[in-house]
Amino acid sequence: MRIELDDEGDILLEPDVLARKLSLKPEALRRKMRLGLVTSLVENGEGEHAGLRRITVRCGAHSWQAILDTGGHVLDEPG
Numbered sequence: 001m002r003i004e005l006d007d008e009g010d011i012l013l014e015p016d017v018l019a020r021k022l023s024l025k026p027e028a029l030r031r032k033m034r035l036g037l038v039t040s041l042v043e044n045g046e047g048e049h050a051g052l053r054r055i056t057v058r059c060g061a062h063s064w065q066a067i068l069d070t071g072g073h074v075l076d077e078p079g
Contacts, residue, residue, distance in 0.1 A: 001070070001074050002073050002074070003066070003072045003073075003074065004054075004069060004072060005071075005072045008028045011042060011053075011055055011068070011072070013057070015029055015030060015033070018057060021057075021064040021077075022057065022059050022062040022063070022064055023062055024059065024062060029059065032059050032060070036055065037059055037060065038039070038058070038059045039057070039058050039059075040055065040056065040057045040058075041055070041056045042054070042055050043056075044053075050067070051070050052067055052068065052069060052070075052075070053067070054066070054067050054068075055068065064077070065077065065078050
């Protein structure tokens with residue numbers, strides 16, 4: 001899986017793919033996003049993890065996390 005990065009290096013996620021990762025229907029995810037109930041956190045790796053990013057997306061009791069390389073390729077999806 002590859003995640004798109006925009007010109008500034010920000011992470012762009014397809015809502016339908018993210019909905020599957022969060023075990024939600026796409027319509028439910030869009031509604032929750034409009035209500036501000038979806039949060040995300042991007043952490044940049046340091047030391048031996050320099051160049052990697054960890055993204056965490058939460059929506060209520062559901063969450064998804066991925067480790068990305070510099071090209072936006074998902075290296076791991078820790079449980």
